[in-house]
Amino acid sequence: MTALLEPTAKTSPGHGAAFTPSMYSLSYSPDRGWHDGQLLPLADLSLHPATIGLHYAQVIFEGMKAFRQPDGGVAVFRPLDNARRFNRSAARLAMPALPEQLYLDGVDQVVAADQGELSDDPDHSIYLRPLMFGTDVNLMLRPSENYRFLVMAFVAGGFFGDKVEAVSVLVSREHTRAMPGGTGDVKCAANYGPSFVAQRAAQEAGCAQVVWLDSAEHRWIEEMGGMNLFFVRGNTILTSPLTGTLLPGVTRDSLLRIAARLGYGVAETKLSVDQWRADCASGAISEVFACGTAAVVTPVGAVRDRDGDFAVGDGGMGPVTARLRRALMDVQQGRSADVDGWLHHVRTR
Numbered sequence: 001m002t003a004l005l006e007p008t009a010k011t012s013p014g015h016g017a018a019f020t021p022s023m024y025s026l027s028y029s030p031d032r033g034w035h036d037g038q039l040l041p042l043a044d045l046s047l048h049p050a051t052i053g054l055h056y057a058q059v060i061f062e063g064m065k066a067f068r069q070p071d072g073g074v075a076v077f078r079p080l081d082n083a084r085r086f087n088r089s090a091a092r093l094a095m096p097a098l099p100e101q102l103y104l105d106g107v108d109q110v111v112a113a114d115q116g117e118l119s120d121d122p123d124h125s126i127y128l129r130p131l132m133f134g135t136d137v138n139l140m141l142r143p144s145e146n147y148r149f150l151v152m153a154f155v156a157g158g159f160f161g162d163k164v165e166a167v168s169v170l171v172s173r174e175h176t177r178a179m180p181g182g183t184g185d186v187k188c189a190a191n192y193g194p195s196f197v198a199q200r201a202a203q204e205a206g207c208a209q210v211v212w213l214d215s216a217e218h219r220w221i222e223e224m225g226g227m228n229l230f231f232v233r234g235n236t237i238l239t240s241p242l243t244g245t246l247l248p249g250v251t252r253d254s255l256l257r258i259a260a261r262l263g264y265g266v267a268e269t270k271l272s273v274d275q276w277r278a279d280c281a282s283g284a285i286s287e288v289f290a291c292g293t294a295a296v297v298t299p300v301g302a303v304r305d306r307d308g309d310f311a312v313g314d315g316g317m318g319p320v321t322a323r324l325r326r327a328l329m330d331v332q333q334g335r336s337a338d339v340d341g342w343l344h345h346v347r348t349r
């Protein structure tokens, strides 16, 4: 018998598969610069097997979300900050800069064309995925001369499902994500493939995510999967400083500013795993949460580690986490004043 959905149950689009129908495409060549921008139906690409990006990982990407606004319009959260990070990623990978306005035009065109895919469900958003890769067909070990920029999108529900529940995490002792002088502070494809084995180890240990430590001393907490981490100590929220080996998250920056405005102390201070464990045991750290475009703000309830597992607070979502999560979503969804000018309203007709 076919299972019927309860009338009140809602289906989640998940994260990463409910693609919208359009994509934006723009090409780069040394003689023409950026050219041939066009909105196209989302479709397969035809690539020569020697396309340089497939071999030498000259591939960068971004992630942003567009939200339905109370007036029925749609706004993208801080896309200019992502455009700037995209260009830092491009510079690191010897790729050409993309003028911010061209980046925003591509985003606007996809959102304007596909915003009808977004329901009024506040848990849903349009996740935008800009991508740039080297297209030269040549296997010499050198940077590509020609590039393609694409923007595609999917309708997103919650990254960890539509319910907000605390996740458990495994501290990775075997693998490191980034090293000084490497690419940890930019968003290139080559940072992610090598993380999957650690992510799989976390899942095998019954955890949702992996926590990355620094590569030199293997003690300092850097970030978690594709998210930045925050620790609540009394009235202060603390996160790792931007050491060059973790991604400067747009959500991280937004929460630092929102928290300061709400009267919390904010600190960008290194924290070791040992201190994390001791502070959870003493109650000095009462809450921990991860943040990112995909995960928004997600509480961390339990930690598995070689040197001993431990719980954070009562293992659920604490009041500071809940308050900051709500404050961030209120800005994104247009329920509170956009005092920082973070919303980029897209003209839909």
Ligand SMILES: Cc1ncc(COP(=O)(O)O)c(C=O)c1O
Pocket (backbone or CB within 6 Å): 063, 187, 223, 225, 226, 227, 228, 246, 247, 248, 249, 250, 251, 252, 291, 292, 293, 294
């Ligand atoms: C490694 C990593 N850290 C942190 C983040 C969070 O960044 P943001 O808040 O800009 O999404 C991401 C996601 O982009 C990421 O991939």
